[in-house]
Amino acid sequence: MQTARLPLISSAILAAGLLAGCASSPMPTWKGAADPGYAPVRPAQVEPAVTAVPAVAISTAPPTRAALVDAARAEWDFFGNQQIDMRHEPFSAPRLGLLEDEGEAVQRVAEYWHAVGRNYTGADCQQAWSAAFISWLMVSSNVAPQDFAPSETHFNYLSFLKQRESLPSPQFVLRPAASEPVAPGDLLCAPRGNNTATTLDEIQPGLAGHCDMVVEVHADEGWAGVIGGNVFNSVSESLIPVDAQGRALPISQRPWLAVVKNLLP
Incomplete structure (x- = not known):
């Protein structure tokens, strides 16, 4: 496992929107706006059916907030605890982990894709899998499809949740990131x-975006930890700035828009 600190990651490089490569790249690189994997796509449910996609192993326990956090942390552990410090620019990577096309990660990413009905693996490096990762967390933790609609595009499931919250007993509700404190x-x-x-x-469906799951909040110290997939080609914890109330502060690569409040027990 690599433990050496990476060089600082230039904001200019991030802004240039370089394509992310596979593990053969000299260092993890940001999947930027030029990456076709982030172009608007149709919702997964209207794509032709994919055959021979293995079923996702689903917990038999009722879904809980803690179970989702534990699932995210377990995947972060599996990928070697890669960490990206976004509290200052340029970003830095204090700890490196397993990349998407290395060893066991190839099939692990395939599991995430299975949650949205796709047959990709971690070797399909140009396929952005961050929404598949969040969808896998929900599906494997036994969150009902009527409460969360898995999708390969974040703004597809955000659109579903926005409509779902007007119906009885929503498990997730959307709130503006500028005013809503975050919680694990x-x-x-x-x-x-x-x-x-x-x-x-x-x-609305099809818009490009990114979501992470909040796993720790230290408002008194001015930061929170969020875990997401496909962040520098791995499951990574990003350290982000928050204010004294625990509200996420926008940064250049993360102009936070929405907090999906978790109302599970």
């Missing part, structure tokens, strides 16, 4: 690429 088990979401949404009303 919440999702924190931002637009990406050509997505210019700035309000919850502008959320």
